[in-house]
Amino acid sequence: SSSITDLLSALCDCSLSGVSWKRRALGGTSKESFHRTLKKRAYGALLSKIFQDGSKGSASRPNATANTPARNKVIMMCFDLRVAGCCEEAEKLEEQLERLPEGASSGLKELEAVLELLVFLAGSAPPPPTSF
């Protein structure tokens, strides 16, 4: 039951992993100052999105998938994967989606929102290295 500020701070900490702070300290950049910079950018992104959503009037073009449930969006992604020839990945994704409990049985209050987040982040990371 942490606050939003604590959770955003924890998210910034996750982004700091893998940085060598010993060398950084010699260059004058401390972990604390970069953490502050990350927090500033996180709040900037969050607030700009909130204000952007707030300024969207009724005149804005409606998004066709805005009201589509997140599960259906994942099913659409499975279809795209099949079309792209990645049938194995599509099958695995469908399998996991079937395993995902619905509603209160999942134990999470906002499962739909979490799935929606994964849809927004889909493909945002560099592809995993291929093993030879």
Next chain:
Amino acid sequence: ALANHRFITMASAANANLNAVRETMDVLLEISRLLNTGLDMESLSICVRLCEQGINPEALSAVIKELRRASESFKASENCTN
């Protein structure tokens, strides 16, 4: 005896809920991996809690992408100075 029975019932309900959460998180992490979102279990858990606090998922995805951009440029500048 009634209080004891109530306590046991509550404890087993909490335990069942914990197991459900654990199972759901495992499935979500696997979906996340298949969708190549770049989230690990720790960041996924934080995101779940932020969603439960009412943060809009689209806004949260913008935050995550912004944090990645910032830390990547920071790491890149580290490589340039070496």
